[in-house]
Amino acid sequence: MSDAALIERIAARGDGVTGDGRHVAGGVPGDRVRDDGIIIPGPNRIEPVCRHFGKCGGCQLQHVAEPALADFVRDRVVGALEGQDVACADVLPALLSPPQSRRRATLTALRTGKQVALGFNAAQSNQIVDMRMCPLLLPELFALIAPIRELLTMIAQQRRPVKVKLQMLDQGVEVILEGVKAEGLDAAMALQDFAGAHALARFAIDQGDGLETLWQPEPPTMRFGDVTVEVPAFAFLQATDTGQAALVDAVTRAIGDAPAVADLFAGVGTFALSVQAGRKVYAAEAARDAVAALTAAANRARALVATEHRDLFRRPLIPAELNRFGAVILDPPRAGAEEQVKQLADSSVPAIAYVSCNPASFARDAKMLVHGGYTLDWIQPVGQFRWSTHVELAARFSK
Known part of the structure; x- marks a missing residue:
């Protein structure tokens, strides 16, 4: 076995990586790869459950056992932070959505x-x-x-x-x-x-x-907390019930008992409506049909949710607006929220709950917040897209 290199981790695109940086398609941590490319299976390799695996682009990691799959999700977050020299006190174990749960x-x-x-x-x-x-x-x-x-x-x-x-x-x-x-x-x-x-x-x-x-x-609906929203056609929703629950739980912990909260990139209200009980929420969203659905739902429920149709890339909230809130929820698209984060970094908001579907853009934004005086308290990695290299997370920053 001396000529077989140990695969130590899985790279962002799903390849196994040896200690000397060699990428091996289909490699799993614990496998060994010979000089001729033959993989000697290790303890973290399992039989894929789908006959289409290897051809279908829906899954990249069905051959990876559950503990190693959870480690991959967590390691993606840790690696992205290390790449930006951002310290985090606590990166929690990843939460994975179960099979047959994509909705x-x-x-x-x-x-x-x-x-x-x-x-x-x-x-x-x-x-x-x-x-x-x-x-x-x-x-x-x-x-x-x-x-x-x-x-x-x-x-x-x-x-x-x-x-x-x-x-x-x-x-x-x-x-x-x-x-x-x-x-x-x-x-x-x-x-x-x-x-x-x-x-x-x-x-x-x-x-x-x-x-x-x-x-x-x-009218087709989705329920967030105790509020029902009439959703537009193929409105953006979290991919699984369990993934949504994990992210909502993390956001709820991150904002604590703040009496007034801003939800930026609010969509149809996944977070705004889940946390609104007993507090005031301001929700901003650029998609007109989504903010209309959220507004109507909040009005019907008589929830203390104020909505605004606002493009946060072109017109982010400035510190004078942000400082009214005890906490901010941020759930931007894959590209992150660079313009809004610059304003947040200059604000005095005590707590930020940042939900991300891209560890790389999150780490870039986290670096700006830390330079602005925030501490990254903890991160909850979430493997909502099971067997995929797509990783999500929720994090808490405090100042």
Whole structure:
């Protein structure tokens, strides 16, 4: 074994890495790799649970045992902070979402002759892996794959990709098909029959002229805390129930009993509505349909949530505005929130709960906050996208 190098960690894109920096596709910590590239399996390697693994781009790490998978999620966060020379008192063990828990997914379909392929794209490719099983998706979502494939034989155009968006809401599954052509009475009847037969919460299609809602027996909703929101079509929601619960719990701990809180990049209110009981919340969001849904929900519930339609990249809150709050919740897109973080760094807000879906942009922003006088108290890594290299987290900063 002396000529076999030990794989010590998993890199950001899922390759194993040896002590001397050699990247090995499919390598797992504890494996050894010979000079000829042959991998000698170690204790952290398991048999993938899906027959599509290795081809489908939905998962990169099904061959990694649970403890090593949790270590990878945590190590991604630690590595990003080290790259920016940011110290953290406490990086907690990662929380992983279980199998069959993904409640939202965007798939691609392609019709060739009478056959329709439907699934995730192959890794680093536009080729579609035709999904015949999926240990990621909620069973209710996967149950729709075969019926959608059959429906698309009628309304998908030849060799024109169709986007298939699925999301579980309170009333059932929402299905959105983009890039289809539903012409004539037969197609219209087939679409209605499909929605009714599968008791969909909402069914909408886009034939090129914008989204048409074909089926919506009642306004589709999601519940955050004790408030119900009527959500727009394929509104951004956290990918799993357990992931959302982990992030909400971390945010709640981070803001403590602050009587007034700002939720920046608030979306439809995942955090604002989950923490609003007993305090005032200001929620800012740039997406007009999302902030309208949040406003209506807060009004119906008579919650003390003030909303503003505001682009925080172009018009971040300045210190004079921020200093009114006992805590700020920040949940920006993957690129982070550089302009808003610059203003926060100059503020005197006592606590910041930062939720991130990108350890690299988080670490960059964390460096600015620390230079501004904040302490990074703790981080909760979250592996919401199981078996994926996609890592999320929630962190607390204090001043």
